[in-house]
Amino acid sequence: MKQDRPPRPSRARSVHAKAVSPSSAPLITVPELRRAVLELANTLAPADVDDLLGSEDEMRARAERLDGDAGKLLVAQLELALTCLQDHAAGRCPQIPYFTISMLAAGLAYLVDEFDLIPDFLPRIGTLDDAVVMAMAFRFAEPGLRRYCTWKEIDPVPTLGAEAK
DSSP: OOOOOOOOOOOGSSSOOOOTTTTSSSSOHHHHHHHHHHHHHHHHHHHHHHHHHHHHHHHHHHHSSSOOHHHHHHHHHHHHHHHHHHHHHTSTTTOHHHHHHHHHHHHHHHHHHOOSOOTTTTTTTTTHHHHHHHHHHHHHHHHHHHHHHHHTTTOOHHHHHHHHO
């Protein structure tokens, strides 16, 4: 004979587990994104920088798809990244740390890649993830970028903000 048991509480409804609706769960967390950017930077070789520089027009077209302040920042960051990488590839600025170069290359590689978190073909939002990855790459590369901007006599504030004191 079958014994009647009290129903087991669902994990989603238990006191210890919190229900998360699919719409509130992030696709990727900040630490995961940070790790992904660092891993991408660690896979890039010097020849990859040259390949990325060959995609300038495509990167500029993608960056210009993003409207508003985020779009303006992405375009400004893209221009600084391209200028720095061009100078690096030509051997004009050997004092810039390769970490800076690899972070910028990672940001550009993500921008040019068609397979990312938010598909680029989606109007108005397709480039948001590209902007976030570029901003993160710039945050990692900030000391080297400030050094580059000083050497090149470029104002870093539009892309990096004011320097913390």
